[in-house]
Amino acid sequence: MSAPNARRRLNDQTAVGLLLAGPAMLGLFLFILAPFLVALALAFTNLRLGSPLPLEFVGVKQFERIFTDPDFLRALSNNLLFASTVVPLQTALALGLALLLNRGLRGTVVFRTLFFMPVVFPMSLVAVVWVLIYAPGPEGMMNGFLDLVTLGAWEPRDFLRDPMLAMPALMLLSIWQGAGFQMVILLAGLQQIPEELYEAAALDGAGRWSQFRHVTLPQLRNSLVFVVLVTSILAFRLFDQVQIMTRGGPDGATTTVIYEAVQAVFTRQQVARASAMTVVFFLLVLALTWLQRRLARQEREIG
Amino acid sequence: MASISFEHVSKTYPDGTRVIDGLDLEVGDGELLVLVGPSGCGKSTVLRMLAGLEDLSGGEIRIDGRVVNDLLPQRRNLSMVFQNYALYPHLTVRGNLEFPLKMKGLSRTEIDRRVRETAAMLDLDALLDRRPKALSGGQRQRVAMGRAIAREADAFLMDEPLSNLDARLRVQIRTEIAALQARLGVTTIYVTHDQVEAMTLGQRVAVMRGGRLQQVAPPWEIYQRPSNSFVAGFIGTPGMNLVRAPLDSSNGGLCVRLGDVRLTLTAQALADQPGLADRTGEDVLIGIRPEDICLAEAGATSALTATVRTAESLGHETLLHLDSPLTTVAADAPRRVPHGEPPALIAALRGHHPSRPGDAVRLQLDPADLYFFALDGEAIR
Ligand SMILES: Nc1ncnc2c1ncn2[C@@H]1O[C@H](COP(=O)(O)OP(=O)(O)OP(=O)(O)O)[C@@H](O)[C@H]1O
Ligand SMILES: [Mg+2]
Numbered sequence: 001m002s003a004p005n006a007r008r009r010l011n012d013q014t015a016v017g018l019l020l021a022g023p024a025m026l027g028l029f030l031f032i033l034a035p036f037l038v039a040l041a042l043a044f045t046n047l048r049l050g051s052p053l054p055l056e057f058v059g060v061k062q063f064e065r066i067f068t069d070p071d072f073l074r075a076l077s078n079n080l081l082f083a084s085t086v087v088p089l090q091t092a093l094a095l096g097l098a099l100l101l102n103r104g105l106r107g108t109v110v111f112r113t114l115f116f117m118p119v120v121f122p123m124s125l126v127a128v129v130w131v132l133i134y135a136p137g138p139e140g141m142m143n144g145f146l147d148l149v150t151l152g153a154w155e156p157r158d159f160l161r162d163p164m165l166a167m168p169a170l171m172l173l174s175i176w177q178g179a180g181f182q183m184v185i186l187l188a189g190l191q192q193i194p195e196e197l198y199e200a201a202a203l204d205g206a207g208r209w210s211q212f213r214h215v216t217l218p219q220l221r222n223s224l225v226f227v228v229l230v231t232s233i234l235a236f237r238l239f240d241q242v243q244i245m246t247r248g249g250p251d252g253a254t255t256t257v258i259y260e261a262v263q264a265v266f267t268r269q270q271v272a273r274a275s276a277m278t279v280v281f282f283l284l285v286l287a288l289t290w291l292q293r294r295l296a297r298q299e300r301e302i303g
Numbered sequence: 304m305a306s307i308s309f310e311h312v313s314k315t316y317p318d319g320t321r322v323i324d325g326l327d328l329e330v331g332d333g334e335l336l337v338l339v340g341p342s343g344c345g346k347s348t349v350l351r352m353l354a355g356l357e358d359l360s361g362g363e364i365r366i367d368g369r370v371v372n373d374l375l376p377q378r379r380n381l382s383m384v385f386q387n388y389a390l391y392p393h394l395t396v397r398g399n400l401e402f403p404l405k406m407k408g409l410s411r412t413e414i415d416r417r418v419r420e421t422a423a424m425l426d427l428d429a430l431l432d433r434r435p436k437a438l439s440g441g442q443r444q445r446v447a448m449g450r451a452i453a454r455e456a457d458a459f460l461m462d463e464p465l466s467n468l469d470a471r472l473r474v475q476i477r478t479e480i481a482a483l484q485a486r487l488g489v490t491t492i493y494v495t496h497d498q499v500e501a502m503t504l505g506q507r508v509a510v511m512r513g514g515r516l517q518q519v520a521p522p523w524e525i526y527q528r529p530s531n532s533f534v535a536g537f538i539g540t541p542g543m544n545l546v547r548a549p550l551d552s553s554n555g556g557l558c559v560r561l562g563d564v565r566l567t568l569t570a571q572a573l574a575d576q577p578g579l580a581d582r583t584g585e586d587v588l589i590g591i592r593p594e595d596i597c598l599a600e601a602g603a604t605s606a607l608t609a610t611v612r613t614a615e616s617l618g619h620e621t622l623l624h625l626d627s628p629l630t631t632v633a634a635d636a637p638r639r640v641p642h643g644e645p646p647a648l649i650a651a652l653r654g655h656h657p658s659r660p661g662d663a664v665r666l667q668l669d670p671a672d673l674y675f676f677a678l679d680g681e682a683i684r
Pocket of ligand 2: 348
């Protein structure tokens, strides 16, 4: 086939392809790309709703401001703390649950459903329920529980208004809520591992731990990378729990990047400043995604 | 190196199916025993019980005289080559060979030495840094063998290790395995459903059917003196023909009537199988190997006439599936009277014999080539 001919065929197909992809592309543009571009543009202005000042280009001034703003820096470090605690703990918990459920014991279906249930509830509902669980005073469930396990040594605390405890309280709830989702994905991954690999490993002299280390983990790598990355992104997006349970308090102990951005735009009308924050957030997510792609590419080589 | 023995071993799966029934089998130190039988007869189950991957429901398995029933697979020091190799996909060939050695806790220098030796023996040097995915079927097979060898285990267990390979490669690797086993002298149990592999590979062959051992003997004896009609029909391609016919006395000796042909048994046959004389006047099963049937010479006075059902030419031989006046029965169910068409009488003729369905042929048999079985299929001895 001659080259021009080939090119024409390619062009024909490109047109059809564009036509077919059109609706999805339009949606993507309208609801994702356009808002992002607008936010990106606004981040370099001084836009503030209701401000008498004229709209003007201010360069990276907004970024300079937010990176010298202690509240925003606090939010950023809270996000990092949250992610670096929740992601490993939640993944380990989910992996443990998945391993237990994968042993094919009776009642597996019941437990799988139970563990997955929190995932189905909307976070707003979960948060409200956990506000009740964390209720201050001895009648609060968490206080009651801790009182029980410490044989009465526990002093009732107000978890959500305690600067030391508010963040861990949010972490606990988030792990409880998210582990089920990870567990289901890891369980699916575990069930893909051929039984024969374990049998071969057993004959090769590998005990339980060696089998886990040399068969399960490498075989589960893809699922683990996916699960860790999705959880990290969700951790950086942390907002619902904060909004409903602590409003960023006490004293900024639980504020997050998204919470700061929402505060900036909806309570102080600082559109440009909020835009700059979302751009930072976007870059963080982008970095994580890039990391995942790198790890996944390595995985493909491993095959 | 080790000897292995099964004593009254039985296996019933939780769903109640009895898969192995009273298995007694001895495998000598350094021996290559082939376990052969049709699909589903329990060969893999036997191997898996020996490896410790499956519990026993009864009986004992001993390795070097020691009962291993309750020993974990990790502690039995056996190596196994799986049907689809079960290589570790995330490890390179080197990693796969090293894995069992690392699990043993060998030193780095010892591991390197063994990997080098194994790779040289199996011609794997060029592949050491590849992953299993990047290997051909035959190469994967060699890696699986290598992993088993590098271990220096007490015995090799191989479960249909060649069944994923093409016919040519199978023949080649079959020969290599036999040579390797002879060189290493490691006790080996080789499972296959392919009777050609069994005949060519085994020092002894154990034929199994429905969870029961039918016969254990060297290949030639299995072929020459099958203990029952099942073994007779299973070994050989195509399998032995079985014909139901009466045993008559004829002036002092014995003869069988096959259609219009009377064959007088040889003195040798009567001496080898004294049981025959007791059955004078009874119906017995006559076994006829397809390769023992030949075309009658032009002037022959008594010949068996048959018509061709189908003919298959393999080049070096021609297989005729024949309709004959004989009462043919199936080798695996000799007592059942077949519904509809009886099994064809099969003749394997040397060379090329063009023939078409409906052609009439005249056949000749040598009474010295006949096998005799009672109606229940047991060989008459
Ligand atoms: N876990 C199990 N539960 C119940 N029955 C089983 C189980 N595993 C195997 N079987 C049955 O046991 C019988 C023997 O199985 P096995 O795998 O040992 O046969 P095989 O001789 O190796 O056959 P093949 O040549 O096809 O590999 C089969 O009828 C099979 O259906
Ligand atoms: Mg099998």
